Amino acid sequence: MEKLNKVIYSKESKTGVAIQIFGVVCFFAAIPLLHTSTKSNSPALYLFFAGFFSFSILLWVIGSYQRRKFSKLGKTPLTLTPSVCTIGEEFKCSIEIRKPDFNSVKEISITLWQRRKIADDEYRNDIVWESSATPNINHVDGKTILDFSFTIPHDKEPTKKGFFSNNKYYWEASFEFVESMQSIKRTWEIPVKIKQASQ
Structure with missing residues (x-):
């Protein structure tokens, strides 16, 4: 028998959190790069780490903005x-x-x-x-x-x-x-x- 009703939450309820989680994943992925770059003293690896780290921070900021925007309603x-x-x-x-x-x-x-x-x-x-x-x-x-x-x-x-x-x-x-x-x-x-x- 079909249920009488169903409660559905908006897609926007997950957007900010999902972006921040991806930012955290990128941050932890960058840590081994930092370890490797300090051992090898490679400028290229340092740059790669800096890019990964900056991207993770950017994702965290965007996620925070989306969560604040979501909280308005x-x-x-x-x-x-x-x-x-x-x-x-x-x-x-x-x-x-x-x-x-x-x-x-x-x-x-x-x-x-x-x-x-x-x-x-x-x-x-x-x-x-x-x-x-x-x-x-x-x-x-x-x-x-x-x-x-x-x-x-x-x-x-x-x-x-x-x-x-x-x-x-x-x-x-x-x-x-x-x-x-x-x-x-x-x-x-x-x-x-x-x-x-x-x-």
């Missing part, structure tokens, strides 16, 4: 009802924003993406179809809840993310607004399936 979980969207049937979503009297979001975008292989180890993401929904804004207990509903047209592709597939399809709900001259965006990947034929 917080986690913003999206609750999807039912837990999987069915093409041709209405689904409902609510987005929780831990800010009172928040009114910056005027529309939610619904986007179908195609990720296709164009060369060895090279992929391209293209928008296949896009539409929007107007949220109903509710202020409850110091939070703002954005409620909206949407029906995906019958002729659209469901989620297809097979590991060996050269053409993958995935769906996203998103919004974007500007605050203090800074663009704030939230994106959630939503599962979409084809309606099963009646037995």
